[in-house]
Amino acid sequence: MRNSGKSNRSKNQHWVPRFYLRQFATPETREKDEAQIWMFSNQDRDGDERLTNIKNVCARRYLYSPMDDSGQRDWALEQQLADLEGHLASLWPVFAAELIDFGQSNIRNVVGLFVSVMHMRSPDTLHTVEDIHRRLGALYETAPKNPDRTPNVEIVDRSGKAQPLDPRGWEKYRTAGADDHQRFFAQMIRGEAVRIARRLIQKRWCTLLVEEDAFVTSDRPVSIQHQSKEVFGVGTPGSIVIFPLTPRRLLVMDDRHEQPPNQYYSLSRESVGPLNGLIWRNGRLLLTGRPIRDVLTELVSSTDEVSGSTNCL
Numbered sequence: 001m002r003n004s005g006k007s008n009r010s011k012n013q014h015w016v017p018r019f020y021l022r023q024f025a026t027p028e029t030r031e032k033d034e035a036q037i038w039m040f041s042n043q044d045r046d047g048d049e050r051l052t053n054i055k056n057v058c059a060r061r062y063l064y065s066p067m068d069d070s071g072q073r074d075w076a077l078e079q080q081l082a083d084l085e086g087h088l089a090s091l092w093p094v095f096a097a098e099l100i101d102f103g104q105s106n107i108r109n110v111v112g113l114f115v116s117v118m119h120m121r122s123p124d125t126l127h128t129v130e131d132i133h134r135r136l137g138a139l140y141e142t143a144p145k146n147p148d149r150t151p152n153v154e155i156v157d158r159s160g161k162a163q164p165l166d167p168r169g170w171e172k173y174r175t176a177g178a179d180d181h182q183r184f185f186a187q188m189i190r191g192e193a194v195r196i197a198r199r200l201i202q203k204r205w206c207t208l209l210v211e212e213d214a215f216v217t218s219d220r221p222v223s224i225q226h227q228s229k230e231v232f233g234v235g236t237p238g239s240i241v242i243f244p245l246t247p248r249r250l251l252v253m254d255d256r257h258e259q260p261p262n263q264y265y266s267l268s269r270e271s272v273g274p275l276n277g278l279i280w281r282n283g284r285l286l287l288t289g290r291p292i293r294d295v296l297t298e299l300v301s302s303t304d305e306v307s308g309s310t311n312c313l
Contacts, residue, residue, distance in 0.1 A: 009075055010082075013065065015121045016058035016219060016287075019089035023096060023246045024217050025054055026289040040286045040296075049292040057287065058219045060123060064189075066182030077186040081117070088114055096246040102205045103262040109201065115243050115251075116197035117189065119222040119234070126185040133181060137174055199235045203253040204261045213247035214272040216295060220283030244279060247289060273302030 014021075025035035039057060040049035064078040087110065094100065102108050140151040150167030225240045226232040232239050241253040250267075277299050280286045288295055 009065075009078070011061050011065075012055075012059045013061070013063040013078060014057075014059045015063060015123060016118070016217075016221065017085045017089075018054050019085060019092055020221075021054040021057055021217075021287065023092060024244075024287055024289050026051070027213065030289065038286075038288050038290070038292050040292045041284055042280065042286070043284060046284075058285070063123065063126075063182075064121070064186060066186060067179045068183075074183070074186070077190060080190070081121070084110075084114060084117065092246075095249065099264055101262060102207070102251075108205070109197070111251075112197040112201040113193060115200055115222055115241070115253075116193045116234075118243070119196060119224075120189045120193055122220050124220065125188065126181065129185050129188065130181050133173075133176055140170075140174075196234050200241060200253055203241070203255060204257050204259060206252050206254075206259075206261070206263045206265060207245070208250040208252060208267045208275075209264055210248050210267050210269060210272060212269075213290060214269060214276075215244045215247050215250050216276045216279055216286055216288040216290075217244045218279050218283035218287055219285040221279065223278050223282040225278065242275065242278065250275060270302075273298040277302065 021037060022030060022035050025037045029036040035054045036051050037054050037057060038049060038051055041047070062073065064081060065073045065075050068074045091107075091110075100107060102111065140153065143151040143153045146152045146167060148167070150170045151165055153165050154162040155165050221244055223242045224232065224234060225242065226236060226238055227240075228238065229236060234241060238255055240255075243251045243253075245251050276295065280299075286292070286295065
């Protein structure tokens, strides 16, 4: 567990925790202090594959600690994440070695929250916040104006009713900068994580097993799939959430409640390639303890459809 004392606050903040990455490190370094992991990007600008310390992977300075209005760092979210990771760090080796009953509410709740947070905490979410601000700002600039030059528009509230936009905060919103975006990013994680976790907890859970290290992970390890819809989310009926727990275990959350819940299913090695492809395509970085060439060979040679596998059948 990370020490939460002021002098030990981490400036280099991981959006994929090190205790989790350790499970995917190379077998010979997995139990060492300086665990190493192979990293390969699907973007040419990132260069060739490389073996690196897990502390160098999926981290950014002050990602969860924006400046407040007084110019001080807000460490609240980083501390909450540290507490959650500290609780799970002791459980993850158990998940790797034993057949855990994910039907137990205490385990299901904390894992559901962790998966939800992992889905939300990526810098991609921060980039989405920045993009939404940019687009809304551009849209409102073209809208009719009040005498004070604030937008004269209506917005639809949660009840579906149109309400005039309150112009009092317009100037502050229009001029929002990087720290404002980070603060909203942190608010989104805190505000949405529990709601998404509840959705995940309501799904049917099952775990796919392989007998040797095979599954990879990525810089965005929570992947959401749907077999018929192009636009969907965690709460969309029929959505399937996959999350690699370890190189030998893949958690699947779906809506097939006619099937028995909280089961473990053995998976053939030939079925791993398509699943690894889904995991990698969801992010940018392929992260694994196996030789990159071996993983890529499996991806290229895989011809099976993934839909049956993600239904735990």
